[in-house]
Amino acid sequence: MKSTLIQAFHPHPERSRVQRSWLECLSSVQGLTINRPYERYPDWRIDVEREQALLMAHERIVFMYPLYWYSVPPLMKLWMDEVLTFGWAYGPGVDRLKGKTWLQAISTGAVAQDYQAGGFNEFSLSELLKPVQRTAHMLGMRYRPPFVLHGVRQQDEQALQRSAQSLLDELQAEAEPQFL
Ligand SMILES: Cc1cc2nc3c(=O)[nH]c(=O)nc-3n(C[C@H](O)[C@H](O)[C@H](O)COP(=O)(O)O)c2cc1C
Numbered sequence: 001m002k003s004t005l006i007q008a009f010h011p012h013p014e015r016s017r018v019q020r021s022w023l024e025c026l027s028s029v030q031g032l033t034i035n036r037p038y039e040r041y042p043d044w045r046i047d048v049e050r051e052q053a054l055l056m057a058h059e060r061i062v063f064m065y066p067l068y069w070y071s072v073p074p075l076m077k078l079w080m081d082e083v084l085t086f087g088w089a090y091g092p093g094v095d096r097l098k099g100k101t102w103l104q105a106i107s108t109g110a111v112a113q114d115y116q117a118g119g120f121n122e123f124s125l126s127e128l129l130k131p132v133q134r135t136a137h138m139l140g141m142r143y144r145p146p147f148v149l150h151g152v153r154q155q156d157e158q159a160l161q162r163s164a165q166s167l168l169d170e171l172q173a174e175a176e177p178q179f180l
Helices: 018-026 047-057 074-083 131-138 158-173
Strands: 004-007 030-034 060-066 101-107 145-149
Touching: 004 018, 018 030, 018 060, 018 158, 030 047, 030 158, 047 074, 101 131, 145 158
Parallel strands: 004 030, 004 060, 060 101, 101 145
Antiparallel strands: none
């Protein structure tokens, strides 16, 4: 498997069902590094050098988080502001993250049908994730379609286990397109 960093951003891991089941499944897999900034930085003082070193050491970065107000949880936004800095992550002649893969594993409360024109949430998840997509491309990273579990309240334990296995399968498949 590609060297993979899981950046698990859950503001309340003790209340989590989905993200917790994904993490439990992935924690038994060799070759994955799991980083949990909410647990690591309870005071929100991010160790920027440590986080940048983690990015450098892995080919694929998986941001795992619950959708919060159609966006990322607040510590993930702060992490982006503080870690992905001008002169280190982007800027003239800077290509440290170029070619690395940016993947997201996202859970949402609303069901899939809500995420479309005319649906309750009006916009597709692809539309709502444009700022993140643009950020990845700004860094020269390869943005992959997100792994998504919608309608979390409707999911029983078995469905959660299946989704965790699907996520693991996707990570192990390495079905990356070839750019010739
Ligand atoms: C502050 C907050 C904001 C949320 N915003 C959204 C949202 O914009 N869209 C959505 O579908 N679900 C939203 N949810 C629901 C969460 O995404 C959902 O509970 C979570 O993905 C479930 O994963 P977990 O079991 O790991 O916590 C929100 C939940 C909270 C607490």
